[in-house]
Amino acid sequence: MKRRTNGTIPAFSDPLGETLHLLKLTGTLYCRSELTAPWGIDMPAFEGHMMFHVVTGGHCWLDVEGEEPRLLQQGSLALVPQGHGHRIRSDPGDNVVPLFDIPVESVSDRYEIMRYGGTGELTHLTCGVVRFDHVAGRQLITLLPQVLVIDTWGDEESSWLQSTLRFIAREAREPQPGGETVITHLADILIIQAIRSWIDSVPETERGWLAALRDKQIGKALAAMHREPEKDWTVVSLAKAVGMSRSGFSARFTSLVGESAKRYLTRWRMQLARLELQESADSLAVLADRFGYQSEAAFSRAFRREFGVPPGSVRHRHRQSLD
CATH class of the missing domain: 1.10.10.60 (Homeodomain-like)
Known part of the structure; x- marks a missing residue:
């Protein structure tokens, strides 16, 4: 039997927040990288997915076609919302190697460790590939820029971000009952916080x-x-x-x-x-x-x-x- 409305609408104090509440992520894969200069990685496109990189130590450069290269410092969170192929490297001129040509240590089905590069400066990078499984997320992704970088975290936010990443790493290294659920929820928090920061930073448009x-x-x-x-x-x-x-x-x-x-x-x-x-x-x-x-x-x-x-x-x- 088709259900019918009585003509009233529940009171929503924040329709945008209500819509963000619908966002859920699936298909999460994390890679914790220890990269020593010189190094460069050519990330392939992941259609229908969002990729993110968090610099937890050192720095790197993010290069997406059509965009100016971006320097990511410690504490930076970068999203590539539409899953476009891109390059990350220690310096803009460094050569890149295809991602899947670089060996990794598989810790679990959802977590990998990569150690790669030369003998120079060390960069710690946590990367992920995620997918929104709700139409609200897919609608929102079409509105996001090709690259979204959050690098203005305050001291309190930076500490919270690092703690969250350490928690993700621990859950992935030492799988426990419900561990995948915990990791997925933490990914929700990281990505949605970045999107919220972007929404707050863009001027309100008329359309x-x-x-x-x-x-x-x-x-x-x-x-x-x-x-x-x-x-x-x-x-x-x-x-x-x-x-x-x-x-x-x-x-x-x-x-x-x-x-x-x-x-x-x-x-x-x-x-x-x-x-x-x-x-x-x-x-x-x-x-x-x-x-x-x-x-x-x-x-x-x-x-x-x-x-x-x-x-x-x-x-x-x-x-x-x-x-």
Whole structure:
């Protein structure tokens, strides 16, 4: 049975914060590196993933195509949000070696140690490859710059960052029950803290998803759709709940977000549904109800319109990729 809203929206004091709360990371791999100059590593592209580097001792240079090389000092946290290939090295002119040509010591399935380089200055670097498993994270990644560097940590923040990294290293070296969960949650904290710092540092814009989330009324409507996508939200019910006229709400939503509320809700539901198809064994009928459709047929039609293929083919392809 399709669940229906009573027309009220829960009170969200911070729609942007509510959306950040949805961010979860999976597929985490960490590598702790002890690198002695001269050294250089050519990082391949990891499509659909985010890469990060934290300098815990010494310094290095980060070079992403199309961007000026960035010097990373001790305490710097650098994100490459779209997973583009890039280079890290002791000095801008040093030669680079492909990542997978450098031997590593495997401590666990999720943690490696790399010792590489010449006989010069030592740099300690912790790197990771992570992936957002929620549509909120994937939406946010499209808005982030190619390179995001946080190197203005205060003394208190720097100490907290180093303590967090030491905790991650200990958990990976000495696996205990629940250790992977602890590591994943710590990764959430590191990445989300960096994103929050970036959001706080950029000027508020008049258009776009972040501007819409910051808007008192449109942000409230977005947060409601994010939290309860199965509800029968309409332009009329959303407008009434946020205290706007139907026409005023519709025009402001489209102006800020770049598409209508109806289109946004459908796209959000379908993105969530595609993830569920890949990660759960629930039937199409169950998924149809979960995302607010009265029948499996209606759900399948909406899915095909969004992605050009039936939902069953997504699940089939995902299973084949795992075999």
